[in-house]
Amino acid sequence: MNVFWYMCAPDGAYPWQPEGSRQVDYGYYKQLAQAYDHLGYTGALFATGAHDVWVLASALLAHTERLRFLVAIHPGLVAPTLLAKMAATFQEFARGRLLINVVSGDAKMLGAYGMMLPHDERYDMADEYLQLWHRLFAGESVTHQGKYFSTDGAKLALPVGESIAPPPLWFGGSSDKALEVAARHVDTYLSWGETPAQIGEKVKAVKARAAQYGRELEYGIRLYVIVRDTDEKAWEAAADLYGRMDDAAITANQRFVARSDSVGQQRMTALHGGLKPENLRDLEVAPNLWAGIGLVRPGPGTAIVGSPDTVLRTLEAYQKAGVDTFILSGMPLLEEAYRFGEKVLPRLDVSREVSKARNYTWSTLFDRDLSTVKNA
Numbered sequence: 617m618n619v620f621w622y623m624c625a626p627d628g629a630y631p632w633q634p635e636g637s638r639q640v641d642y643g644y645y646k647q648l649a650q651a652y653d654h655l656g657y658t659g660a661l662f663a664t665g666a667h668d669v670w671v672l673a674s675a676l677l678a679h680t681e682r683l684r685f686l687v688a689i690h691p692g693l694v695a696p697t698l699l700a701k702m703a704a705t706f707q708e709f710a711r712g713r714l715l716i717n718v719v720s721g722d723a724k725m726l727g728a729y730g731m732m733l734p735h736d737e738r739y740d741m742a743d744e745y746l747q748l749w750h751r752l753f754a755g756e757s758v759t760h761q762g763k764y765f766s767t768d769g770a771k772l773a774l775p776v777g778e779s780i781a782p783p784p785l786w787f788g789g790s791s792d793k794a795l796e797v798a799a800r801h802v803d804t805y806l807s808w809g810e811t812p813a814q815i816g817e818k819v820k821a822v823k824a825r826a827a828q829y830g831r832e833l834e835y836g837i838r839l840y841v842i843v844r845d846t847d848e849k850a851w852e853a854a855a856d857l858y859g860r861m862d863d864a865a866i867t868a869n870q871r872f873v874a875r876s877d878s879v880g881q882q883r884m885t886a887l888h889g890g891l892k893p894e895n896l897r898d899l900e901v902a903p904n905l906w907a908g909i910g911l912v913r914p915g916p917g918t919a920i921v922g923s924p925d926t927v928l929r930t931l932e933a934y935q936k937a938g939v940d941t942f943i944l945s946g947m948p949l950l951e952e953a954y955r956f957g958e959k960v961l962p963r964l965d966v967s968r969e970v971s972k973a974r975n976y977t978w979s980t981l982f983d984r985d986l987s988t989v990k991n992a
């Protein structure tokens with residue numbers, strides 16, 4: 617099992633409120649990275665946010681010894697050859713500890729960077745981008761004239777495929793187009809914190825798509841955790857958060873997420889419908905899975921709530937649904953990383969390694985009838 621912890625601002629006890637937010641700066645990030653490393657997490661997810669992920673990950677690398685760096689990228693914002701070079705450099709310095717999280721963001725966010733493509737076309741572009749990525753990491757010299765990108769004799773100067781392993785590609789996206797890109801290109805498919813039953817359905821759907829290309833993926837989920845010594849205390853902690861979710865914060869967040877073209881976000885919003893019931897347990901959408909956080913935070917909006925035994929049982933329910941990677945967080949990041957890291961993590965069979973990127977012969981793959989291609 618892989619257990620990652622989250623690395624991104626904002627943070628704090630109630631990070632949707634200015635008075636509940638903590639200053640997230642380089643000093644704090646160093647504390648987080650060293651805590652995750654020390655506690656034995658497999659890695660950290662560097663999500664896109666206020667700080668640039670490559671600068672942040674590079675600045676933290678020397679402060680860690682074993683932690684894996686799962687770095688989020690938006691296909692197309694950086695030229696494919698440059699991104700491959702950045703990743704190869706990081707991978708060399710990190711001695712193989714890099715993973716890439718391919719995320720397509722949403723139209724509003726990407727428009728700010730000058731990318732005006734609509735939702736589905738962003739995935740067409742990502743498909744072409746990832747083809748170039750695979751060819752570069754296969755050590756090819758790439759000359760390419762495509763719909764979205766052109767390269768003339770692009771080749772990584774570093775010894776990729778020899779001492780520098782291609783970083784595994786992980787991926788988040790729930791739309792039909794997203795599933796197709798995942799099936800064709802990535803090693804691990806990630807989902808925000810839907811219920812075990814919903815995840816089970818998604819795993820089946822992605823598996824079926826990937827099988828069309830002769831591929832097999834691994835599966836992961838991104839959840840919050842509220843773990844305390846007893847179930848009662850954990851629900852008290854959830855109630856404390858709930859009490860701080862005022863109408864203004866809920867309205868502002870629901871307006872923000874309603875503007876997103878992300879299907880994944882729509883699936884998260886459907887779990888609470890944007891409304892705050894009197895009793896917080898009315899938002900318990902599966903046993904011990906609470907959708908209250910989505911009222912005030914975009915993206916993943918569910919938390920596993922309970923004692924260490926309850927949390928373990930809930931993780932098992934996800935494992936039964938086909939998930940073997942957990943990307944977790946709590947509020948604040950540091951304190952909950954310690955709670956989970958000391959009360960739950962030692963009871964899990966946590967891997968400090970992650971599966972290697974699968975070895976496909978991409979140039980051949982895309983020139984052939986895809987239905988006949990099997991894993992190399």
Ligand SMILES: Cc1cc2nc3c(=O)[nH]c(=O)nc-3n(C[C@H](O)[C@H](O)[C@H](O)COP(=O)(O)O)c2cc1C
Nearest residue numbers: 663664719720721788789790791794808878879880
């Ligand atoms: C685990 C996970 C992590 C994600 N991290 C980011 C991120 O760092 N930045 C971002 O813009 N989107 C992130 N996303 C959101 C994807 O970009 C999102 O699913 C996509 O915008 C919408 O795609 P869809 O309509 O196919 O669901 C993440 C999604 C998942 C499942």
